[in-house]
């Protein structure tokens with residue numbers, strides 16, 4: 426059986442390779458493990474809360490309807506950092522395809538975390554589709570505005586924690602020439618570095634990066650991860666380094682920052698504004714791919 430459901434989670438195994446699998450917690454519809462031919466591709470804290478008491482530290486938490494802590498929007502500013510999707514138990518909607526195994530999860534106002542829907546009472550329907558290919562993992566989101574009278578305003582982001590052997594030996598490519606907002610420096614500039622390297626805490630948002638730009642995580646000339654995006658123009662790159670990870674109770678081991686980098690495709694610089702009855706779709710595809718350097722446009 427390629428799809429197994431328990432009370433807490435759903436596990437997909439690839440029909441042609443049992444060592445390729447994805448595990449999804451119903452809480453947050455959080456992908457918390459993706460093994461490709463026996464090798465784990467995602468980072469998960471050993472202190473991550475897996476019991477629905479807190480968002481999962483690691484894997485692919487889902488960020489909706491707001492990225493970060495909003496201070497200005499009348500409605501969205503009431504929500505905690507990164508919104509309510511990662512703090513809600515999603516409904517498992519079942520399997521939609523047997524090969525590649527594909528499943529869906531749903532979330533709406535009626536089943537989402539009540540403490541949070543009290544703060545932000547907008548109506549929404551989310552459908553998350555997870556497809557486990559023999560050599561890729563695709564996560565796709567559809568947001569529908571079921572209201573008949575009101576626009577729905579939101580951010581979306583896949584907060585993907587990628588596993589790497591050593592952050593100091595890791596580069597992120599294909600973002601050269603893009604406008605970047607440094608959340609730590611509170612500055613925006615054009616990044617002219619051919620690749621991103623890590624020597625300290627990094628928290629940056631690359632803006633309006635066209636889908637053709639394929640972001641790669643590279644080590645010693647070999648791509649460890651390839652991230653393709655559809656309709657997700659912003660790319661957040663995050664590593665908490667020593668101090669920030671030291672302050673996070675659910676971040677373990679403390680040396681774990683060396684073995685992770687977050688590449689987070691999203692729609693976060695602007696809000697998506699969805700008219701009544703309309704739908705919005707976006708996706709990310711994670712894979713291993715040949716090394717690809719893309720020139721400045």
Ligand SMILES: O=P(O)(O)OC[C@H]1O[C@H](O)[C@H](O)[C@@H](O)[C@@H]1O
Pocket residue numbers: 493506507608628629661662663687689
């Ligand atoms: O600790 P969390 O709420 O999960 O957020 C973790 C991180 O998410 C994103 O990458 C943000 O850019 C960071 O500023 C934030 O620290």
